[in-house]
Amino acid sequence: MSRGQLSSPDRKPLIAVVDRANRALQADMVRSAHRHGFPEIKPAHNAVFATLGTAGGRAIDMAERAGITRQSMGEVIREMVGLGILEMRPDPADRRAKLVTYTEYGLQVAGSGKSRLAELEQRFDEEFGAAEYELARDVLQRLAGLLDRLAAEEAAVDG
Template sequence: MSSPGPGDLSRTPLIALVHWANKALQTDMVLFAHRAGHQGVKQAHNAVFATLHSTPQRTTDMAAAMGITRQSMGEIVRDMVALGILDMVPDPHDGRAKLVGYSEEGLRVAGDGFAHIRDLEQRFVEELGAEDYETARRVLQRVTEMLDADAAADV
């Protein structure tokens, strides 16, 4: 008996598995934030946490990195500024632009989140085994590279 192959409708497509894994990870991050006392964190905020690290950035650059509109990222940023997680300051290189960075509270929220990610990754290693976990990471990275190359070729 042969194992199911690509396009076999009797098994869940990879795109669905990746979507559900992403959704579960994003939900987990929000639930963790709430348990850690950061009640205002929403799932949409993950778009900022995924792109903003230690250096302030323009909202347009963050939106492009996440593949969402500038308007959507702007709305998320404004919400996070209102919650005290982010600060906006003038861009010293362009007076018309603003840079987004973490506030002191935002550094605590992001720091807690990054610590949780490290804990999650350790849990994955323990649950899956180091070899399978590294294989999963390599496969997902390669899928991303393949599809990004295809998209770049179409431009």
């Protein structure tokens, strides 16, 4: 094959399939929030909802779990503080750091999202059957773990 040519795959690459499923889930969560009376929710907010527990968390840890930069996470957090969904206060474990927590309103928004996720899980279970759906979840988790191990191995070789 000459430079600049790509072979035409018989099927979509796995990265495209996973990306499409992720984008569909993310869009569904935003549409659900809008339907349930939270029209201010945007796709970028999903990174916070996916990484912030009810006890709160630090922006740097949330950014790492979301796979985005600390600056990007900080921007989304500040926007959500402005919307009254989150608040920031000194972290009792490290007074120099800030702890991000939900406001009462934010707990309502997050609770609505958790309810939607439960509905989707039930729907997927019904659609694919419990065994097949559990297998799909397991394979995706194992793929992520394998990719993490490969990255660590490459870092060790390069480092």
